[in-house]
Amino acid sequence: MSRRDEQAAVPFTKNMIGAAVERREDYRLLTGHGKFLDDLDMPDTLEAAFLRSSFGHARILGIDTSAALAVPGVVAVFTGEDLRPMMKPMPAKVAHPDLQEIARLPMALDAVHYVGEPVAVVIATNRYIAEDALDLIDVDYQELPAISSTAAALAPDAPLAHEGARDNIAVHVTQRAGDPDAAFASAPHVLSETFTVTRGGGHSMECRAVAARLDTVTGQLVVWDSTQAPHYARNALANLYDMREDDIRLIAPADVGGGFGPKAQFYGEEAVVPWVAMQLRKPVKWIEDRRENFISTMMERTQTHRVKVAFDDDGMLLALRDVFEHDQGAYVAGLQVPMITLSTVPGPYKIPNIHTELFSCYTNMVPTSSVRGAGRPQAVAAMERMMDRVAEYLGMDPAELRRRNLIQPDEFPYKVGLMFRDGSPLTYDSGNYPELLSGVVERIDYDGWRRRQAELRTQGRLIGIGIACYVEGCGLGPYEGAKARLTNSGEVLVTLAAAPQGQGYETVYAQIASDAMGLDMEHIRVTTGDTGRIPFGQGTFASRITATAGPAVLQACQALRARIFTTAAVMLKIEGDNFVFRGDRVCLAEDESIGATLREITQVANIGKHGITLLRGVPAGLETQAYFAPERAAYASGAHAVVVEVDPETGRATVLKYVIGHDCGTVINPLLVDGQVLGGFGAGIGNAMYEEQFYDESAQPQTTSYLDFSLPSSMEVPPVTLFHVQSPSPLNPLGAKGAGEGGTIPAPAAIANAVEDALRPFGARINEIPVTPPRIVAAIAGRTTARQMS
Amino acid sequence: MQPDVHDGIDGQVLRVIVNGKEHRGVTEARTTLADFLRRELALTGTHLGCEHGVCGACTVLVNGSAVRSCLMLAVQADGAEVETVEGLADGNELSPLQEAFHRNHALQCGFCTGGFLMSITAALREGPVETEEEAREVLSGNICRCTGYAGMIKAVLETSEQAHGTKAAS
Numbered sequence: 001m002s003r004r005d006e007q008a009a010v011p012f013t014k015n016m017i018g019a020a021v022e023r024r025e026d027y028r029l030l031t032g033h034g035k036f037l038d039d040l041d042m043p044d045t046l047e048a049a050f051l052r053s054s055f056g057h058a059r060i061l062g063i064d065t066s067a068a069l070a071v072p073g074v075v076a077v078f079t080g081e082d083l084r085p086m087m088k089p090m091p092a093k094v095a096h097p098d099l100q101e102i103a104r105l106p107m108a109l110d111a112v113h114y115v116g117e118p119v120a121v122v123i124a125t126n127r128y129i130a131e132d133a134l135d136l137i138d139v140d141y142q143e144l145p146a147i148s149s150t151a152a153a154l155a156p157d158a159p160l161a162h163e164g165a166r167d168n169i170a171v172h173v174t175q176r177a178g179d180p181d182a183a184f185a186s187a188p189h190v191l192s193e194t195f196t197v198t199r200g201g202g203h204s205m206e207c208r209a210v211a212a213r214l215d216t217v218t219g220q221l222v223v224w225d226s227t228q229a230p231h232y233a234r235n236a237l238a239n240l241y242d243m244r245e246d247d248i249r250l251i252a253p254a255d256v257g258g259g260f261g262p263k264a265q266f267y268g269e270e271a272v273v274p275w276v277a278m279q280l281r282k283p284v285k286w287i288e289d290r291r292e293n294f295i296s297t298m299m300e301r302t303q304t305h306r307v308k309v310a311f312d313d314d315g316m317l318l319a320l321r322d323v324f325e326h327d328q329g330a331y332v333a334g335l336q337v338p339m340i341t342l343s344t345v346p347g348p349y350k351i352p353n354i355h356t357e358l359f360s361c362y363t364n365m366v367p368t369s370s371v372r373g374a375g376r377p378q379a380v381a382a383m384e385r386m387m388d389r390v391a392e393y394l395g396m397d398p399a400e401l402r403r404r405n406l407i408q409p410d411e412f413p414y415k416v417g418l419m420f421r422d423g424s425p426l427t428y429d430s431g432n433y434p435e436l437l438s439g440v441v442e443r444i445d446y447d448g449w450r451r452r453q454a455e456l457r458t459q460g461r462l463i464g465i466g467i468a469c470y471v472e473g474c475g476l477g478p479y480e481g482a483k484a485r486l487t488n489s490g491e492v493l494v495t496l497a498a499a500p501q502g503q504g505y506e507t508v509y510a511q512i513a514s515d516a517m518g519l520d521m522e523h524i525r526v527t528t529g530d531t532g533r534i535p536f537g538q539g540t541f542a543s544r545i546t547a548t549a550g551p552a553v554l555q556a557c558q559a560l561r562a563r564i565f566t567t568a569a570v571m572l573k574i575e576g577d578n579f580v581f582r583g584d585r586v587c588l589a590e591d592e593s594i595g596a597t598l599r600e601i602t603q604v605a606n607i608g609k610h611g612i613t614l615l616r617g618v619p620a621g622l623e624t625q626a627y628f629a630p631e632r633a634a635y636a637s638g639a640h641a642v643v644v645e646v647d648p649e650t651g652r653a654t655v656l657k658y659v660i661g662h663d664c665g666t667v668i669n670p671l672l673v674d675g676q677v678l679g680g681f682g683a684g685i686g687n688a689m690y691e692e693q694f695y696d697e698s699a700q701p702q703t704t705s706y707l708d709f710s711l712p713s714s715m716e717v718p719p720v721t722l723f724h725v726q727s728p729s730p731l732n733p734l735g736a737k738g739a740g741e742g743g744t745i746p747a748p749a750a751i752a753n754a755v756e757d758a759l760r761p762f763g764a765r766i767n768e769i770p771v772t773p774p775r776i777v778a779a780i781a782g783r784t785t786a787r788q789m790s
Numbered sequence: 791m792q793p794d795v796h797d798g799i800d801g802q803v804l805r806v807i808v809n810g811k812e813h814r815g816v817t818e819a820r821t822t823l824a825d826f827l828r829r830e831l832a833l834t835g836t837h838l839g840c841e842h843g844v845c846g847a848c849t850v851l852v853n854g855s856a857v858r859s860c861l862m863l864a865v866q867a868d869g870a871e872v873e874t875v876e877g878l879a880d881g882n883e884l885s886p887l888q889e890a891f892h893r894n895h896a897l898q899c900g901f902c903t904g905g906f907l908m909s910i911t912a913a914l915r916e917g918p919v920e921t922e923e924e925a926r927e928v929l930s931g932n933i934c935r936c937t938g939y940a941g942m943i944k945a946v947l948e949t950s951e952q953a954h955g956t957k958a959a960s
Binding site: 022023025026027028029030031032033034036038039041128202203204205206207255256257258260289290291501502503504671672674675678679680681682683705706707711713714715717719720743 | 818820821828832833834835836837838839840841842844845847874875876878879884888891892893895897898899900901902903904907922925926927929930931932933934935936937938939940941942943
């Protein structure tokens with residue numbers, strides 16, 4: 001029997017699942033006693049600082065480190081040459097057979113390909129001294145032409161982002177469903193447009209951080225890493241260093257100060273710091289500062305979408321064609337983002353004929369990777385902007401147009417006809433898209449605002465209403481794992497492979513464990529993110545953990561419960577296993593005076609008596625584990641609706657009302673799920689209206705501080721009305737889907753739709769996101785702004 | 791940890807009162823107050839998010855005023871009274887503001903939280919915060935990337951009402 005067959009077998013009662021339990025993590029964080037990586041206090045720890053490329057593209061002709069080495073307090077300087085033994089390519093986490101893969105090394109060797117690429121590392125007694133020494137390293141660069149946009153990458157006779165490469169295309173992928181060419185040829189109406197979407201970076205408030213120490217007694221390398229994916233990082237290190245996985249223990253601290261995608265990737269610095277610690281036989285720590293974060297932590301950047309839709313007189317969609325350019329940056333750390341975009345465009349609509357096509361381009365900018373939303377906001381923007389254009393063309397209400405085209409609740413599982421990035425056919429598992437749409441339409445008082453919009457227009461005020469719907473592939477495989485153990489103190493310890501960055505795993509997984517066992521939460525503790533405690537895991541990304549680690553915890557705890565009850569039955573000399581938990585006691589259901597405490601049970605089954613035969617029938621060692629592998633991705637969904645007012649003089653758009661309808665399947669903890677959605681929305685508003693990275697034509701980053709790059713503060717994130725529809729996923733026993741990204745994904749599309757709607761009297765076009773005041777003013781004036789600052 | 795005294799650089803003698811307790815130390819002139827608190831005094835609740843004075847994660851109170859401890863040198867705090875997030879709770883008992891944060895899920899990763907708590911503490915000492923708009927202004931000097939601020943706005947208004955007995959207007 002496969003795991004998937006087993007899971008449905010054991011029923012459980014939902015008492016804690018669905019409860020708004022306040023978080024266990026809060027106390028330490030509120031009192032300043034959180035355990036973040038930089039709080040690690042090891043004696044004699046040396047500190048690292050990286051010298052980074054100051055050119056977008058250059059050959060390294062020589063590096064002179066002698067002056068740096070002479071600085072008192074400097075212990076060592078390593079260049080790429082010095083790290084030769086471990087200088088292997090770091091492979092793309094999501095690849096493609098057609099990928100033109102260019103080696104991404106932990107540190108530059110003879111050339112640099114983006115500003116910020118590590119060139120050397122100084123190890124000193126403290127960071128101040130290490131940074132002093134950085135200034136004294138002399139690198140002889142020969143500058144080469146740099147690529148600073150996908151348009152530049154694809155231009156005829158474009159210089160190469162990498163010398164010796166075939167061209168600047170990393171991969172070209174096409175997906176098709178139905179017969180889009182025939183559908184377009186025969187369609188009554190066809191509209192097309194080009195949209196660009198620039199996304200912000202992750203901007204976790206804690207930057208990246210790594211520390212490492214070689215345990216010379218056990219020979220184990222211990223690495224602390226503020227990562228979203230400890231096992232992925234451990235595997236990468238084992239590969240680079242050619243070490244056994246057990247000889248590396250990688251720990252993501254209990255407190256990681258935000259992740260949002262970039263910390264789920266693996267970086268050169270993560271490879272260099274532990275290596276150096278092994279060479280020097282001293283603990284070494286590197287804490288990224290914000291300036292480094294701006295130039296060397298992966299971000300998402302621009303996609304350019306050329307979208308075409310075919311439709312009939314009633315607004316029914318007949319075909320969709322989206323050809324888009326994705327800025328992959330200087331190296332392919334993974335193709336997950338554009339591959340997700342490729343299959344997210346059709347969204348919740350029935351479209352019989354689809355053509356999506358990706359040109360992923362090498363540029364000379366920091367590599368891109370997943371940032372909360374991960375390729376979905378761009379896809380949703382392309383589709384939802386076109387839905388508004390179709391409605392405008394037909395003179396139809398845009399909400400009505402959407403309603404007509406939605407996949408209906410009785411059509412699941414719904415096969416779109418494309419492949420998702422997890423390697424399985426894009427098959428929506430469950431949902432209720434019409435309820436989400438009608439829910440936001442009602443709650444925002446759509447009809448009322450349409451009336452007010454008309455009235456206020458006569459007074460010269462510009463009100464706009466925007467709607468955006470989306471479907472989000474989440475809960476990705478391959479698997480996630482959990483262990484459950486009865487400890488010496490009589491508590492159940494749940495060990496997750498996955499590591500949190502603020503999601504509240506210590507609380508949520510105790511809730512799930514509590515229901516799995518029928519045991520009060522107070523007897524359950526959760527620990528996370530340590531490869532020394534559980535050997536396999538994947539990591540926290542793609543809104544996948546609740547739908548994968550959740551079932552693993554459920555199954556491990558159900559198995560532990562059975563072992564505990566078996567032990568109790570032997571100890572109490574009772575046939576059968578009709579037991580219940582009462583406080584810390586296992587009691588006979590029909591007579592609760594008969595029972596044993598968890599401490600007594602652990603004493604018998606786990607601690608035992610040295611050399612004395614175990615009671616016959618007691619399972620030795622009350623520890624269980626489960627790895628849950630979903631059959632395929634689950635699909636969360638939602639709709640956003642927004643009312644904005646635009647000041648045509650200043651270009652300022654003010655959000656007057658915002659409603660989110662969200663369906664992540666079973667809600668485990670409504671307090672925390674609301675927190676995920678509202679927090680994701682904060683990032684969505686940033687993406688929609690504020691956050692934009694600029695590079696000049698030589699690929700020099702122009703936004704390298706929070707003075708140049710606007711993160712939304714409390715003044716920018718408007719209040720939200722949030723409601724949930726719960727369509728449980730049939731793909732896991734909890735019915736869970738992902739909740740981390742739904743607040744973010746459709747926000748740029750909804751805002752852009754609303755602003756264009758407000759500007760309809762001018763016939764202005766909003767084709768670029770973020771929708772900033774200069775873009776709005778330019779759109780009113782009938783022009784578009786140049787994307788690059790020159 | 792040893793004071794940062796290195797060849798050719800004189801250590802500066804420093805006396806500060808932190809959370810009511812006097813500390814004497816020697817530090818390099820260039821050491822920021824944030825690094826001094828974190829490294830010399832092991833008060834690691836003060837976090838560094840941007841080191842250029844925008845994110846506010848490093849906010850502490852110096853003689854009652856909220857300051858960015860990443861932009862202030864430790865020696866500038868000589869003789870001053872400094873309050874950090876570690877000083878907010880009374881023993882194991884959370885302050886009303888901390889309780890309100892917990893109740894309203896006003897923190898997720900918790901990295902920015904200490905700075906917010908200190909900024910809000912300074913603001914609430916100046917007087918009540920009565921409207922959502924005012925609460926947003928109080929929070930606007932700090933950045934949180936996790937929560938979207940909704941829980942924090944509620945926490946500020948509830949704490950103000952408790953402390954000042956005023957009713958939130960919105």
